[in-house]
Amino acid sequence: MFEPNLHIKKYTVIFLTFFLAGTVNSFSLLAQPTEVVAQKGDGIYRLLTRNGLPATEYMEAFIELNKERLGPDNSLFAGRKYKLPGRKAEGTLKASKPLTKPKGPTRNIEIFGKKYAEVEIIDEQLKGAVFHLVAGHGGPDPGAVAKYGDWQLCEDEYAYDVTLRLARNLIQHGATVYMITRDKNDGIRDESYLRPDKDEVCYPNQKIPLNQIRRLRQRTDAVNDLYKKHRGSFQRMVAIHVDSRSHGENIDVFFYHDKRSKTGEKAAHILKNTFQQKYDQHQPGRGYSGTVSTRNLYVVKNTYPVAVYIELGNINHRRDQQRFIIPSNRQALANWLFEGLVEDYKTNK
Structure with missing residues (x-):
């Protein structure tokens, strides 16, 4: 106690x-991932929010989808295409994997x-x-x-x-x-x-x-x-x-x-x-x-x-x-x- x-x-x-790949939960998605092109100065937060996805909910899913395309410390390369995770079904995306x-x-x-x-x-x-x-x-x-x-x-x-x-x-x-x-x-x-x-x-x-x-x-x-x-x-x-x-x-x-x-x-x-x-x-x-x-x-x-x-x-x-x-x-x-x-x-x- x-x-x-x-x-x-x-x-x-x-x-x-x-350390930099992270693990990700199982996500119930409503659509297949789509691809977008990173702009100069983009980080994951900016890219997700510009495409209508709350960064706090979709960041780890994004990293899992794109782990082979990311730079050091999960940075983005301007001009490179990245997959966006499909939108989750209501209530299916959790903050972290259960212990x-x-x-x-x-x-x-x-x-x-x-x-x-x-x-x-x-x-x-x-x-x-x-x-x-x-x-x-x-x-x-x-x-x-x-x-x-x-x-x-x-x-x-x-x-x-x-x-x-x-x-x-x-x-x-x-x-x-x-x-x-x-x-x-x-x-x-x-x-x-x-x-x-x-x-x-x-x-x-x-x-x-x-x-x-x-x-x-x-x-x-x-x-x-x-x-x-x-x-x-x-x-x-x-x-x-x-x-x-x-x-x-x-x-x-x-x-x-x-x-x-x-x-x-x-x-x-x-x-x-x-x-x-x-x-x-x-x-x-x-x-x-x-x-x-x-x-x-x-x-x-x-x-x-x-x-x-x-x-x-x-x-x-x-x-x-x-x-x-x-x-x-x-x-x-x-x-x-x-x-x-x-x-x-x-x-x-």
Whole structure:
């Protein structure tokens, strides 16, 4: 049973999804797919809406139909023909594939939301590991903000969703996990557009201040207090953010660590190498330009556990946005981070 204001323990799930292909449900269609030509500057959202299809409902069906024609990060090529999914029959298209019925013991953790609250306990390969997960910004600070069609994308909402999914993965395999940034009513969401709010709190239930230094100090203190409680255990602080750069700059997931921490550097490289291997496996020839470097970041510098700070991509770039707005991509981000953290644990415990 999940107890409010206490740490989350020992639960998680792995969804074996491809990072940029995604999986898709069975769709009941009223017509065969038709083809349209992508115009200069088109993304999937713009193409679908221009042809009268709500992007939130048809995006994953479109990707499944056109996966052999898409560019990196599900981008479109101007002048190329793409298939449009037929319109669904009323009530037949669901937001996501139903979860499979758990076969093993389960726990109920409310912070993951109604759909994902029941968590199957798969194994205890991460028993003894403690993870402090810090989703960037939150409360009065949305972080980076961008537009995607008519949507406003806020960094804190997408970073939080990926962080929740990672927490669930880690917990299902025996880890002790603390969500430092918390939202009692969002849960894991399977929509493309994550509606922003300002009700996030800092562990255990502290109002997040507007002042940046006070906000960073608050979450650093929360992590350090928990670190002392688990002194002697394998511990990691993982901060998850979305970067903001020029609209034309397409970037891969990249990692920061404290310059004084060789263990942090090693952990960051393990995560980077995991992403490299996944891209090589699922998109041969794509390449991967993610980096590992040091940066003087307050939370990384001042938290006691070994720390890794992750930027998921550029919130202003059309291709990078597909990494965030497609739910199966957010799950794949969490899956790949999970796999890297497992490798880090096995080689450093």
